[in-house]
Amino acid sequence: xxxxxxxxxxxxxxxxxxxxxxxxxxxxxxxxxxxxxxxxxxxxxxxxxxxxxxxxxxxxxxxxxxxxxxxxxxxxxxxxxxxxxxxxxxxxxxxxxxxxxxxxxxxxxxxxxxxxxxxxxxxxxxxxxxxxxxxxxxxxxxxxxxxxxxxxxxxxxxxxxxxxxxxxxxxxxxxxxxxxxxxxxxxxxxxxxxxxxxxxxxxxxxxxxxxxxxxxxxxxxxxxxxxxxxxxxxxxxxxxxxxxxxxxxxxxxxxxxxxxxxxxxxxxxxxxxxxxxxxxxxxxxxxxxxxxxxxxxxxxxxxxxxxxxxxxxxxxxxxxxxxxxxxxxxxxxxxxxxxxxxxxxxxxxxxxxxxxxxxxxxxxxxxxxxxxxxxxxxxxxxxxxxxxxxxxxxxxxxxxxxxxxxxxxxxxxxxxxxxxxxxxxxxxxxxxxxxxxxxxxxxxxxxxxxxxxxxxxxxxxxxxxxxxxxxxxxxxxxxxxxxxxxxxxxxxxxxxxxxxxxxxxxxxxxxxxxxxxxxxxxxxxxxxxxxxxxxxxxxxxxxxxxxxxxxxxxxxxxxxxxxxxxxxx
Numbered sequence: 001x002x003x004x005x006x007x008x009x010x011x012x013x014x015x016x017x018x019x020x021x022x023x024x025x026x027x028x029x030x031x032x033x034x035x036x037x038x039x040x041x042x043x044x045x046x047x048x049x050x051x052x053x054x055x056x057x058x059x060x061x062x063x064x065x066x067x068x069x070x071x072x073x074x075x076x077x078x079x080x081x082x083x084x085x086x087x088x089x090x091x092x093x094x095x096x097x098x099x100x101x102x103x104x105x106x107x108x109x110x111x112x113x114x115x116x117x118x119x120x121x122x123x124x125x126x127x128x129x130x131x132x133x134x135x136x137x138x139x140x141x142x143x144x145x146x147x148x149x150x151x152x153x154x155x156x157x158x159x160x161x162x163x164x165x166x167x168x169x170x171x172x173x174x175x176x177x178x179x180x181x182x183x184x185x186x187x188x189x190x191x192x193x194x195x196x197x198x199x200x201x202x203x204x205x206x207x208x209x210x211x212x213x214x215x216x217x218x219x220x221x222x223x224x225x226x227x228x229x230x231x232x233x234x235x236x237x238x239x240x241x242x243x244x245x246x247x248x249x250x251x252x253x254x255x256x257x258x259x260x261x262x263x264x265x266x267x268x269x270x271x272x273x274x275x276x277x278x279x280x281x282x283x284x285x286x287x288x289x290x291x292x293x294x295x296x297x298x299x300x301x302x303x304x305x306x307x308x309x310x311x312x313x314x315x316x317x318x319x320x321x322x323x324x325x326x327x328x329x330x331x332x333x334x335x336x337x338x339x340x341x342x343x344x345x346x347x348x349x350x351x352x353x354x355x356x357x358x359x360x361x362x363x364x365x366x367x368x369x370x371x372x373x374x375x376x377x378x379x380x381x382x383x384x385x386x387x388x389x390x391x392x393x394x395x396x397x398x399x400x401x402x403x404x405x406x407x408x409x410x411x412x413x414x415x416x417x418x419x420x421x422x423x424x425x426x427x428x429x430x431x432x433x434x435x436x437x438x439x440x441x442x443x444x445x446x447x448x449x450x451x452x453x454x455x456x457x458x459x460x461x462x463x464x465x466x467x468x469x470x471x472x473x474x475x476x477x478x479x480x481x482x483x484x485x486x487x488x489x490x491x492x493x494x495x496x497x498x499x500x501x502x503x504x505x506x507x508x509x510x511x512x513x514x515x516x517x518x519x520x521x522x523x524x525x526x527x528x529x530x531x532x533x534x535x536x537x538x539x540x541x542x543x544x545x546x547x548x549x550x551x552x553x554x555x556x557x558x559x560x561x562x563x564x565x566x567x568x569x
Contacts, residue, residue, distance in 0.1 A: 075198045075232060087229040091222055095159075098218055102160050111161035111209045120496060120520055120546055121164065123153050129184040129271045137567035139176060139557060140540055142529050146266050147174040147542055147555070149522070150254050152242040155187065156202045160215075163208035168193050169242035169254055169262075172544075174555055174569065175270035181569050182270040188254045188262050189274035191236040203231075204238055207258060212368050237277060244290030248301050249323040253278060257289040257306070257340065283325040286315065291405075293344045296477050302344055302385065304351065308336040308358040308369075316349060316383065316390075331381065331390045335359070338370065343409035343420055344385070344480045350409045350420055350448075351381040353395070354402045378402060380448055380455070382418055396448045398455045402426070403444070408474045410482040416451040421486065421505060423470050424457070439494055441468040443486070443503060460508050467510070468492050469501055471523035475539070477531050485537050487524045487560070490514075500524040500543060502563060513541070513563045515556070521545040526560060537561050 080088065109115045117123060152167030169188040174181060187193055192204045203226060205211055205219045226232045239259020246253050246261075253261035263275040279285070292303035299321035305328075306314050312330040314337070319325050331351065338356040342349060355376045360369045378401045383393040403422030410419055423441045447456045459466070472488035486505055489497040490512060499514035499521070515521050521543045528539040541558040555569040 075195045077199070080231070084229050084231060088226075088231055091225055091229075091231075094218075095222055098215060098222070099159055102215055107161050111163055111212070113158045113162040113209075116162055116164045116209075117154065117158075117167065120548055123155075123167070124170075124185070126170075126187060127183070127185045129182050129269050131180065131182045131270075133181045133183055133569050135181060135567055135569050137557075137565065139179070139181065139567045139569070140529070143176050143527060143540065143542075143557065144178070145176060146270065147176070147525070148172065148245060148252065148266070149544070150188075150242060150245045152240065153187070154202075155193065156196060156200075158206075158209065159202060161209035161212070162206060165243070166206040166209045167240065167242055168196075169240050169256065171245070171254055171264055171272050173266060173270055173272055175266075177270075183569075184271050186264075186272040186274070188241040188264060190239060190241050190259070190262060191233070191277065192238050192240060195232055199232075204234075208370070211363065213363055213365075216363050216369075239287070244292070246292055246294065246301075248292075248294055248319070249321070251278065255288060255290045255292075257287060259287055260284060261288060280319065280323055280325055286328075289339060289341070291341045293342070293479065295344060296479050297346075300385070302349055304339055304342055306336065306339045308360070313337065314339060314351075316351070316387075318385065327388065329383070329387055329390055331383075331393065341403070341405045343406040343422075345409050345411045345418060346480055347385060347411065348409075348418060349383050349385055350406070350418060351383065351393075352378070352403060352406065353381060354378040355400075356402060380420065380446070382448065382450065394450060394453070396450075396453055396455050398446055398448070398457060401444075401446065401457060403446075404441075405470065407472065407486050407488070408479060408483050410480060412482075415447075416449055418448045418450065419482075420446040420448065421460075421474075421483075422446065423488070425470075439468065441470045441491060442466065443469045443488065445505070460503065460505055461510055462508055465508075465510055467501065468494060469503070471497070472500065473524070473526055475526055475528060475536050477528055478536065483536065487526050487541055489521075489523045496520040497522060500541065502537070502541075502560065511563055513558055515543075515545045516547075518548045519545050520548065521556070535561065540566065 149172045151170055152164055153170035154162065154167040169190065170185055171188055172185040174183050196202055196204060205223050210216060210219050227234055237259040239256045241254040241256050241259065241262045243256040252264050252266060254264050255261040261278045263278040265273045265275050267273060286305040289304045289306065292301055294301050301319040304314065304316055313333040313335065314331040316329040316331055317326050333353060336358040337353055342351050355373050355378050357371060357373050357376065358369055359371055362371055363369050377397050377399055379395050379397045381393050381395050383390065402425050404425050406420060406422040408421045412419055422444060424444045425439065425441045443460045445458050445460050449455065468491040469488040470491045472486060474483040474486050484505060486503045488501050488503060490499045490501055492498055497520055499512055502511045525542045526539055527542055530538060537560045539560045541560050543556050544553060545556050546553045556565060557567040558564065559566050
């Protein structure tokens with residue numbers, strides 16, 4: 001996942017998470033990775049169902065998925081009674097007055113749709129399966145299966161502020177099948193999406209783009225007034241499922257940290273179908289962050305859940321490979337904190353408690369509820385993976401450190417240290433709040449000494465070669481273990497991605513692959529050629545690339561060892 005890290009075109013929308021897995025048979029899936037100023041909104045088909053190919057039969061897993069209705073007719077205006085119609089007219093008039101007042105003042109860049117979702121990042125329509133896509137070069141024989149990505153792609157044109165994290169989730173799938181390549185993209189049909197599609201406009205509040213100051217409070221009051229009259233229903237979740245993807249227990253899950261995951265099925269033809277909101281058969285009763293971790297050795301699944309309103313503000317839990325959930329471990333925090341990512345090692349989970357926090361009372365003062373708290377000292381918590389409570393959690397201060405993403409972590413017991421690799425971002429809240437200072441994202445090594453309780457931090461790349469690196473990964477077959485290489489997006493010119501970098505975490509050496517003039521792409525995915533290879537970098541980099549001159553997109557496949565282009569789809 002990343003902030004505004006990928007490309008959009010008539011074929012591809014901006015994507016924030018990706019995973020690849022192999023399809024052996026229609027019913028058997030095994031994971032290959034352990035783990036300008038005018039907006040043009042495309043016309044969306046109201047139904048646009050997946051292709052008629054038969055979906056695989058239900059998984060043999062004991063876990064079940066709550067089916068998601070395709071259309072909720074109860075929320076169609078034609079179904080409203082007289083009282084509901086009168087309430088809708090009154091509330092719409094209030095909203096129109098609110099929007100009219102908002103438009104008298106310029107929006108910050110972080111909430112301006114003409115900045116956030118224009119040009120390279122424009123929304124795209126759903127697309128049924130396109131078979132037999134043209135390719136140049138040779139697709140490596142080991143790449144068989146489906147490459148899927150998730151990203152924010154608003155269905156409706158915003159009526160007010162919009163941040164790129166606010167868009168509806170859309171999953172993109174590129175299927176490789178013995179030389180033939182197909183592509184499709186579909187919205188994840190969340191509770192929010194289904195209702196707004198039925199209503200024909202956005203009505204759910206946008207957490208970052210709209211919830212600022214007094215107008216943000218007014219929007220919340222409007223929304224819950226609509227809910228009171230039965231015009232909308234937030235009881236089955238308000239999330240957008242646009243940030244993460246994970247393949248676990250025979251299911252592909254799309255998620256964002258404001259809701260439960262959604263189960264998305266890849267059909268044999270390579271199309272996508274939303275099965276429904278997924279609560280692990282009633283075991284998961286809270287939201288889950290969009291970047292859970294799957295241990296490549298044990299198959300266990302680890303996750304966090306944070307709450308911005310009530311305590312406990314943070315909980316940790318895990319699932320066995322069979323999908324059996326552990327009890328929640330409540331982690332005491334003094335205030336709700338932005339907890340977008342975390343890390344695992346062989347024995348521990350590493351939890352960042354950093355300086356970007358939620359203070360809802362700032363809205364009363366006219367500000368944003370997401371703020372940078374300069375008086376808070378950032379820290380990392382080290383907790384045993386199998387802990388049943390947080391009593392033995394060890395907190396280690398790491399001043400002035402804000403990592404939106406952590407790429408890996410491992411233990412070095414001979415030094416009593418846990419090593420964390422992440423991109424340290426300054427200003428810490430620049431993604432959410434407009435500021436004059438230019439953004440920097442520095443790939444860093446953070447060492448946490450479990451014996452002394454002290455930390456050190458150093459930039460991995462020399463100052464003369466420093467570039468903004470965000471959105472990427474290590475070889476996921478080594479997640480939680482010491483790794484030599486990281487593959488990260490070159491986030492320049494911010495927020496576009498001009499290429500990717502292969503970084504030697506030991507020496508700091510940087511090798512770059514540039515997409516080309518006016519060509520921008522997404523975050524790189526490392527696909528191992530052979531999980532048992534002696535070389536950690538023996539594999540391929542897959543990335544979507546968009547040509548702004550031609551307004552066309554392609555999938556590039558690059559040899560990870562030589563950084564030579566192998567094939568283009």
